[in-house]
Amino acid sequence: MPLLSVSNLSTAFHTRNGIVRAVNDVSFHVDKGETLGIVGESGSGKSVTCYSLMGLIPQPPGRIESGTAMFDGVDLLHCSKRQLSDLRGKRISMIFQDPMTSLNPYLRVGEQIIEPLLIHGKISRAEATERGIAALREVGIHDGAARMRAYPHQFSGGMRQRVMIAMAIITNPELLIADEPTTALDVTVQAEILDLIKKLQQDHGTAVVFITHDLGVVSGFCDRVQVMYAGRIVETAHVADVFREPKHPYNKALQRSIPAMQRKGAELYTIQGLPPDLSKPIPGCPFVPRCEYVQPECHAPVHLEAVAPDHESACTRVQRGTLHLREQPPETMSATRIDEAFTEEPPVSGRHGQQPV
Amino acid sequence: MFKFIARRLLETIPVLLIIITGSFFLMHAAPGGPFDSERRVTPEIQRNLEAHYGLNKPLHRQYLDYLGRLVLHGDFGPSFKYSNRTVNELIGESLPVSLRLGMYGMIIALVIGVTAGIIASLRPNTATDYVPMTLAMTGICLPTFVLGPLLVLLFAMKLKWFNPSGWYDPTDAVLPSLTLGIYYAAYLARLTRGGMLEVLSQDYIRTARAKGASEWRVVLKHALRGGLLPVVSFLGPALAGIISGSFVVESIFQIPGLGRYFVTAAFNRDYTMVMGTVIFFAVLIVAFNLLVDVVQVWLNPRLRFQ
Numbered sequence: 001m002p003l004l005s006v007s008n009l010s011t012a013f014h015t016r017n018g019i020v021r022a023v024n025d026v027s028f029h030v031d032k033g034e035t036l037g038i039v040g041e042s043g044s045g046k047s048v049t050c051y052s053l054m055g056l057i058p059q060p061p062g063r064i065e066s067g068t069a070m071f072d073g074v075d076l077l078h079c080s081k082r083q084l085s086d087l088r089g090k091r092i093s094m095i096f097q098d099p100m101t102s103l104n105p106y107l108r109v110g111e112q113i114i115e116p117l118l119i120h121g122k123i124s125r126a127e128a129t130e131r132g133i134a135a136l137r138e139v140g141i142h143d144g145a146a147r148m149r150a151y152p153h154q155f156s157g158g159m160r161q162r163v164m165i166a167m168a169i170i171t172n173p174e175l176l177i178a179d180e181p182t183t184a185l186d187v188t189v190q191a192e193i194l195d196l197i198k199k200l201q202q203d204h205g206t207a208v209v210f211i212t213h214d215l216g217v218v219s220g221f222c223d224r225v226q227v228m229y230a231g232r233i234v235e236t237a238h239v240a241d242v243f244r245e246p247k248h249p250y251n252k253a254l255q256r257s258i259p260a261m262q263r264k265g266a267e268l269y270t271i272q273g274l275p276p277d278l279s280k281p282i283p284g285c286p287f288v289p290r291c292e293y294v295q296p297e298c299h300a301p302v303h304l305e306a307v308a309p310d311h312e313s314a315c316t317r318v319q320r321g322t323l324h325l326r327e328q329p330p331e332t333m334s335a336t337r338i339d340e341a342f343t344e345e346p347p348v349s350g351r352h353g354q355q356p357v
Numbered sequence: 358m359f360k361f362i363a364r365r366l367l368e369t370i371p372v373l374l375i376i377i378t379g380s381f382f383l384m385h386a387a388p389g390g391p392f393d394s395e396r397r398v399t400p401e402i403q404r405n406l407e408a409h410y411g412l413n414k415p416l417h418r419q420y421l422d423y424l425g426r427l428v429l430h431g432d433f434g435p436s437f438k439y440s441n442r443t444v445n446e447l448i449g450e451s452l453p454v455s456l457r458l459g460m461y462g463m464i465i466a467l468v469i470g471v472t473a474g475i476i477a478s479l480r481p482n483t484a485t486d487y488v489p490m491t492l493a494m495t496g497i498c499l500p501t502f503v504l505g506p507l508l509v510l511l512f513a514m515k516l517k518w519f520n521p522s523g524w525y526d527p528t529d530a531v532l533p534s535l536t537l538g539i540y541y542a543a544y545l546a547r548l549t550r551g552g553m554l555e556v557l558s559q560d561y562i563r564t565a566r567a568k569g570a571s572e573w574r575v576v577l578k579h580a581l582r583g584g585l586l587p588v589v590s591f592l593g594p595a596l597a598g599i600i601s602g603s604f605v606v607e608s609i610f611q612i613p614g615l616g617r618y619f620v621t622a623a624f625n626r627d628y629t630m631v632m633g634t635v636i637f638f639a640v641l642i643v644a645f646n647l648l649v650d651v652v653q654v655w656l657n658p659r660l661r662f663q
């Protein structure tokens with residue numbers, strides 16, 4: 001049984017300019033201990049998906065229109081406030097994108113780190129402080145006792161994100177949702193934070209939902225990946241397959257726009273146009289206006305469907321077998337390059353017995 | 358922190374000096390003098406009186422004498438109107454009355470204002486927001502000299518719960534304190550609501566919720582400090598307003614406070630009394646502003662470490 005299983009989640013914002021359908025009929029699951037990557041351009045509904053699960057959607061204007069999210073027998077979308085509060089911060093934790101604004105500037109860092117312990121269990125302050133210092137040590141901050149008394153503005157961005165992580169793991173959660181945890185950080189710090197999350201996950205066996213707009217980050221980090229576009233999931237598969245056998249033109253376009261995946265000197269690809277306006281109805285495939293492979297059938301409604309073992313796509317043409325994205329000119333990408341570029345260890349090769357050309 | 362306070366204290370010296378000098382010369386520039394209204398005084402007696410109080414000397418000498426006595430002995434001089442009483446005595450009697458009235462007014466303003474503001478901010482654009490905010494708007498629009506008589510009419514004349522004026526019974530403080538406090542309660546309610554709404558939309562509030570904090574905890578522990586910053590910075594001007602408001606309120610309710618003395622002293626050209634009350638009000642306001650700044654720094658760690 002999966003740790004978390006989300007079905008048909010739809011979340012909308014009722015604004016003055018109409019109803020923004022930020023998340024549209026999204027279903028996915030997270031198994032115990034695995035890492036699920038959610039990838040998509042900014043505005044594709046990644047954050048709203050996670051906030052919906054955590055009960056963090058501001059209502060109004062937000063509204064969860066439909067869906068269920070089962071976590072250990074509790075439906076996060078319909079349980080009582082009390083039940084949800086008991087879960088979040090204890091068994092499900094979250095790290096946010098901007099560490100500069102996500103810590104309370106008026107409270108000492110230590111106070112904030114140990115807060116989940118104080119909220120969720122009977123524990124003395126002294127004992128909580130001990131565990132706070134231990135958590136800081138785990139995220140690589142060694143003068144924890146002194147750091148606990150400092151205020152957020154005395155930390156750099158990378159250090160603040162470490163503090164956020166310490167705060168998130170202090171209760172030993174089963175699920176950690178990381179919403180673009182490295183986007184706001186310097187490139188050098190990004191790698192450190194990624195390594196840290198990876199290490200903590202392995203040490204504790206925590207399941208991680210890792211959100212990013214950077215497909216490049218995903219390859220070395222996640223077990224499975226789902227690609228989001230315009231509030232929908234358009235492709236989901238094991239990480240190696242996402243790169244080796246893209247089954248949706250949007251995924252393919254994303255990969256072609258990653259510098260590290262291109263030959264040296266090759267012109268970098270940019271996806272033409274803009275994501276659709278989510279306050280207007282989108283009858284067919286939302287990627288149609290930007291897709292290179294559009295055919296008339298693409299204007300009909302489309303749903304996520306299995307197109308290969310453990311591989312789902314929401315492209316009508318791929319589903320019908322009239323589009324094979326892998327058969328594109330070989331200069332666009334090569335699997336060995338991906339591996340060199342993104343993985344420290346070679347991925348389990350030939351999961352489906354197919355090596356790309 | 359100590360250096361900060363010391364610097365601010367030093368800064369107040371020129372401020373006070375300007376206030377003293379300005380009001381001294383302005384007051385003497387106003388037509389009339391302290392003994393003009395006593396018609397039966399012969400020119401000779403008037404001259405004697407003026408000589409007695411040093412009013413026959415050139416103005417700059419009078420100014421230097423006054424400043425010298427004030428700075429060296431803390432002496433505000435004798436009252437020109439209340440014979441045989443010094444200004445120090447009169448202030449000593451009336452100040453506690455004014456301070457009590459001001460304090461009650463401030464407490465009413467803070468308790469009602471901040472509570473109403475927090476409640477309004479929790480569910481913006483619903484009934485629990487509109488009702489207190491409409492009341493607040495009404496409170497802001499009602500001037501003290503209208504609100505005071507209205508309260509008297511309702512609670513003293515009609516319901517007979519309180520005395521309409523005077524300062525004898527402890528309950529006599531209720532109506533004047535309300536009159537004084539309601540305007541500021543209304544203003545503070547709006548400030549609190551604005552501050553809280555701003556803070557409640559911050560990312561760190563979302564973090565607190567994600568930790569499983571209850572709504573109470575989110576508001577009291579995470580939001581209140583930041584949300585009250587605008588309120589704290591308004592307290593300085595609010596005190597100044599409450600003090601000048603006390604002139605009116607003390608007159609309406611016949612309360613023997615500093616404000617009423619000030620008003621009568623100004624009419625009577627009681628020079629020393631006017632100067633004494635002006636300086637006292639100035640010191641009060643300066644001191645309170647300093648206190649407000651200290652509280653602000655204390656509330657905001659980013660300022661505290663500079």
Ligand SMILES: Nc1ncnc2c1ncn2[C@@H]1O[C@H](COP(=O)(O)OP(=O)(O)O)[C@@H](O)[C@H]1O
Pocket residue numbers: 013015020022040041042043044045046047048049058061062278
């Ligand atoms: N509070 C809100 N009010 C209105 N629209 C919102 C709000 N929050 C998010 N949205 C909309 O939801 C869509 C998805 O946003 P989000 O999930 O933050 O994207 P991302 O994938 O970058 O995390 C965007 O179009 C955004 O404009």
Ligand SMILES: [Mg+2]
Pocket residue numbers: 043046047048097179180
């Ligand atoms: Mg986001």
